[in-house]
Amino acid sequence: MDILVKNDLNQLMQQRDAGPFIAIYLNTDAVLNDLNQRRLQLKELVATAEQQLAQRFPKENFRPFQVQFDRLAADNSWWLQHTGPQTGLIANAHTLVTFDLQTPTEAQVIVNSMPAIRPILADRQQQFDFDLLALNETSMAMYQHRESRLIETPLPADAPIDLKTTLGTEKRGGDLNFNSSPAHGVNYHGHNAKAEEREIDQRNYYQQVDQYILDHYSKSSQRPLILIGLPHNQAVFRKLSKNPYLSQHLMLDQSPNGLDLPALQEAVKPLQDKWHTQLTDILLSRYDQAQSRKLALADPFDMIKPALAGRIDTLIVASNAQVSGTLNTTDGSVDTDLPLPDNLIDDLVDEVLSKQGQIRMIPADRMPTETAALALLRY
Template sequence: MAELQNDLAQLIRAQGEQGPFVSIFMKVSPYERDIAEDKATFRNLVQQAKKTFVTRFTEKGWAAYQDKLAQVLQQRALGNNGATSIVVVVGQNDTFIYPLAQEVANSAHVGDTVYALPLIANDQFSWDYHLLKVSQDSMALWDVTEGVATPVDLPAAAPLTREQALGTELTTGKTRTTRTGLGAGQASHGNDPKEASQASDMQNYFKQVDDYILTNYSKSTQKPLVLLAVSENQAIFRKLSKNKYLLQNTQISKVPAKLDRQAIAQIVAQVNQKLATEVLAVLQSQVDRARSAKKYISDLGAITQRAAEGNVATLFVAQGAYVAGRLVGEELDTSSPAAKATNLLNELSVQVLQLGGQVYVLPADELHTDATAILRRTVEE
């Protein structure tokens, strides 16, 4: 997530120098057999972008963009990395390609600003973290970045299985030799009760897993850790864990029998939904406080004016909403051909981000209007 945020901020800061921008959004397939079809779709979207570009700008100016987009097609595959969609953003100097966790509609956008709304929607509730699956007998780890989960290739030294980790310390079903008395060489043999020995082995194993993940991954990356384990193991692992990066309120207790790419993608979606619910609750509290302080507005004309003043702290945009218009300096153009081909809500979003504000894209049935905003200060201040 951080990489996309940093690059988007860089593009927004440089838009006067790098624009116009071509932004192509498209769904991609995770399967090798669909590589050619994905590339054909991309070529069609490039042609759509060209038609818009030469209408608004010049045929000569398109040549540099065509070259950069042709280089994208040189990649072996556009998808096949766990992402459901991709975005390609091309400016005068740079080309950015990002995997998207959210599925987007195939579309091509050309304008003076980056078409940021789908990027914001993808990124706002897409966290980077580690996903740790533990059972009584084994563990596995995934790195989740930009909403895409990648299995971590753990080294042989990792406690991949309980038997490997505990070795001769295993007590379950084993006969242990324990020393008794004072005489050297005196020993007695006995079997631990099965349940007690299983519990002891599991706790020892969980401690090793916890220590290994903390030492080798959590401390160095400082990424949150999400635990995937059945309820009983969740409780035991959390009681033993010393990892401060382990999320307490976000956990997945339903473990699929087969953890293939599709199953992991569904788990990531569940985790993101849980985290999003927490964020939305915080945002609702902020809205309630802003209403009480008379810092919450929903009139688009007023939002446009306050955004230009740098007075918008948080902008909320309805998903899929489109209002024709473009910002030209401090003026609002709604009548020119360029304005009719531009989404004012995207322009406002970019402007708010430029001035250090936050932008969220929310379902239209939750927002009930095209856009609302929390102000930094009341109009009278």
């Protein structure tokens, strides 16, 4: 029996022909369940898996699966490491792979010839990671949004944290005095505080901020950079920015002054819904374009041969997709006479992913036609 591997979807896909697979998705949130309750939940789900395996694959021995699940259940350190909303366990007779999920769903068991990974893909699609630049006229702060949590990024001493330190004697505004308030940010007064010179200073400062964020964060993370700041400050920054990762559609038009981390976390919540809506719009636009070029399919049974041939670039799946049948990858046939309900969509997902295709989940009510899936073909 191989050691447990965490969150390694690529390794799992390499073993997709070594089924059958048992997929168990259990709730592991330490706040909601104590350890004994979580162990009991796993025991009940394993018992369900044994029943399903006996019905679907009567010649398979459940013992190798049982050994792996028992070892995991007895491992206190494993339970302490997995306290998120949900954990996925996917096992064949030789290997058990674990996945941490951030979006809680109903606990479930899926026994199939190929690994049932749709809950994992849906969870990863829900996780909208981005960098957040909090922009004031004369200062900035950096945050990272990872796995639904906003974390302030500690900036080194050479970072352009504020205008006065960054520009120094290069300031065009002359001898200025500063005072600030949480509501209005920095105010200027002094004998040379001309509006034009302030604007020059702001542009020069923003250019350095833009280059610093691009060089030290965006190039390496390749995640969207979202701005929070007053509309005027954002307009100045966007006009001069050369950062290709700066989001043109997602932004927060409000001053970050006076917002602590919990307040910022609350402020960014609407961004995720907006991002998912825009992503769905883009996918459906791609489907319309592919359809006009006769490179789109809307019947899951018509997708089998293209999937096996590696012709599907993107498989768009409705959130509640269910099509009875299991795919035989050797000849492309579909078996619908099964002792337990099976889902052809899960098999298509595995096949497309193994051929370097993309999987995207969208709400069922956004599908342009009554179908469980849409396919965009490469050729």
